[in-house]
Amino acid sequence: MLTVEKITFEAFVEESSACDVAMPLEQTQIWADYQQTIDGRKPWGVLAVLDQGEPVAMLSLIEYQTHGYRYLRSAHGPVWFIVPNPGVERNAVRAIREYVHRADSGIVFVRLDLWTDTGTHPVLSTVPYDTTVxxxxxxxxxxxxxxxxxxxxxxxxxxxxxxxxxxxxxxxxxxxxxxxxxxxxxxxxxxxxxxxxxxxxxxxxxxxxxxxxxxxxxxxxxxxxxxxxxxxxxxxxxxxxxxxxxxxxxxxxxxxxxxxxxxxxxxxxxxxxxxLMGVGSDFAPSLHALTTFKSKFAQETTPVAPARDVPVRKSMYRALAAAKSVRSIWRNITSLLQYRER
Missing domain, CATH: 3.40.630.30 (Gcn5-related N-acetyltransferase (GNAT))
Incomplete structure (x- = not known):
């Protein structure tokens, strides 16, 4: 059974160095301090996912407050110290969600970069990608x-x-x-x-x-x-x-x-x-326009875990998803009416 506990950035850096795992800038204290300067954002905490006391992943979470609700984002996180199989990743996601719910019941969802889609939803905002150069x-x-x-x-x-x-x-x-x-x-x-x-x-x-x-x-x-x-x-x-x-x-x-x-x-x-941060794929077709330019600078593209939403307050998340769907339908109707008026 996986467990989660709050740790310090110092512990995160120490474990990453010991395991020879590269930390993305977005997972560092440097990035957290930068995010603190942006209205509506602040560092929420650093977590370790443990298997019988041994860390298998760590992640820094930034709190976002927007449109009257709060969510957490871990850009390029979790950082894994093992190669996670789908079962381990699913269990880690469940443990993180349960920890966040206990620690801060006001959080609506957590946005993580994950290979698995079990127990997750497509992001409500931004354009995630699963392929880069x-x-x-x-x-x-x-x-x-x-x-x-x-x-x-x-x-x-x-x-x-x-x-x-x-x-x-x-x-x-x-x-x-x-x-x-x-x-x-x-x-x-x-x-x-x-x-x-x-x-x-x-x-x-x-x-x-x-x-x-x-x-x-x-x-x-x-x-x-x-x-x-x-x-x-x-x-x-x-x-x-x-x-x-x-x-x-x-x-x-x-x-x-x-x-x-x-x-x-x-x-x-x-x-x-x-x-080069993201090119088009079946997962992210809207980014195909970037593929021709970026992909010529390397022989191969590189798969990455895309951002996904993990609901914490499920009913609230369903309401947000429904509202997004209504807005999308309205935009399509408006575009169609404007086209017919031409």
């Missing part, structure tokens, strides 16, 4: 290029030959004044049909994580920013969090030159990999 940064610029797919090597070489963009780490410049970078994100959002986060969300992330854990790389043509990307870094592993580019930059292979510059620079600093 992880690029090996070892060996220098030539080695990074040679490990790409054929079309990746072709596009990067063409970008290096023909693009007039100057690409560099501009983290310090971005922290001082992010307005020029943000305008590119706004243009990208309008073009691709999404709502950009407020400008200060990006600035707060850079300031809270610091240069050691968060970088901005930008591409400029004639001194003007035309594309940028943001990565996080922890223990030699980088994660590609945000990216945007002007329409002209997209058509001139500027993103290829920019992402290759980032990979080479981080590789030279000692980073061993960069996770």
């Amino acid at each position: 992880v690029v090996d940064l070892a060996g220098g610029a030539d080695a990074i290029l040679e490990r790409m797919r054929k079309r990746g090597r072709r596009d990067v070489r063409k970008a290096l030959r023909e693009s007039a963009a100057v690409c560099a780490d501009e983290t310090n410049r971005a922290v001082e004044d992010f307005s020029e970078y943000y305008s590119i994100m706004v243009d990208t959002a309008h073009r691709d049909g999404f709502m950009p986060a407020p400008l200060m969300d990006y600035v707060d992330m850079m300031e809270a994580l610091g240069h050691e854990h968060c970088r901005v790389f930008a591409a400029r043509i004639k001194g003007r920013v035309v594309a940028w990307l943001m990565v996080t870094i922890y223990e030699g592993c980088a994660v590609y969090y945000y990216a945007c580019a002007s329409a002209d930059a997209m058509s001139n292979l500027v993103p290829d030159k920019l992402i290759y510059t980032m990979m080479c620079d981080l590789g030279n600093e000692g980073c061993v990999s960069v996770d």
Whole structure:
């Protein structure tokens, strides 16, 4: 029987090091402190899942308060110290849910990254993914290029030959004044049909994580920013969090030159990999538009455990799911009526 107990971040780090298991940045005290700066979020606690007293997994949980209810999120968690079979994972999920219910009955659900779907539900919000692209940064610029797919090597070489963009780490410049970078994100959002986060969300992330854990790389043509990307870094592993580019930059292979510059620079600093964070699959078809670009930078894609919701207050969760369904139906009806009026 699996049990759960509250622990400290120090114990989490000690166990991860002893088991030689990489901790994602999102599971660290650094990330918890950053989340505390965001309205409606705060660290809830760190838990250990135990099998006869021995830890099999640990996870950091962040509390979210939104629309009058509270839930917990463990991004890239649980962190496993064993290779869990479906039965072990199901038992761990049950133990976590029961612990949270006893400790804080106001929590409606817990969002975890899980391989199993037993006892879980598709997430109420955000777009989870079960496939990503992880690029090996070892060996220098030539080695990074040679490990790409054929079309990746072709596009990067063409970008290096023909693009007039100057690409560099501009983290310090971005922290001082992010307005020029943000305008590119706004243009990208309008073009691709999404709502950009407020400008200060990006600035707060850079300031809270610091240069050691968060970088901005930008591409400029004639001194003007035309594309940028943001990565996080922890223990030699980088994660590609945000990216945007002007329409002209997209058509001139500027993103290829920019992402290759980032990979080479981080590789030279000692980073061993960069996770490009999600591509399309049968599980996440809405992300297929990202697949063509991201997948060319590595020979293979990498499966990952997607985010799933674990209801704690089941009746409340059913009500939230029903409300989401009604909103979705209403949006479809509205879209159909607007189409017919054209």
